[in-house]
Amino acid sequence: MRSVEIYWNKQLAGLLTEENSTSYTFRYTDEYFADSSKPPVSVTVPKSQQLHVADHLFPVFFNLLSEGANRQLQCRLLKIDEDDDFGLLSATAQYDTIGAITVKPVSK
Numbered sequence: 001m002r003s004v005e006i007y008w009n010k011q012l013a014g015l016l017t018e019e020n021s022t023s024y025t026f027r028y029t030d031e032y033f034a035d036s037s038k039p040p041v042s043v044t045v046p047k048s049q050q051l052h053v054a055d056h057l058f059p060v061f062f063n064l065l066s067e068g069a070n071r072q073l074q075c076r077l078l079k080i081d082e083d084d085d086f087g088l089l090s091a092t093a094q095y096d097t098i099g100a101i102t103v104k105p106v107s108k
Helices: 030-034 067-077 084-091
Strands: 002-008 010-018 025-029 051-054 101-105
Touching: 002 084, 010 030, 025 030, 067 084, 084 101
Parallel strands: none
Antiparallel strands: 002 010, 002 101, 010 025, 025 051
């Protein structure tokens, strides 16, 4: 099981967890969920419920990943399997992403 924190405009919005290769969860933090002024991280992950479950990486997070030659280069340099979407997301979506979402490893 691996987890990362999801930030929306530098504010902690929730926790994304890979339970196994076919089970993913996203849970909004209590504070973010309760604040009606904060938007959902995506229309596919609405704030109408606090916990979301999927059998694949949620599209909003998958779309933060690079493709093609850039993905191959990142995977080779970072020594990450090209099929490891969650690992690549955790390693590459911390700073320079398109949009408001950033991803940070869970601090222990």
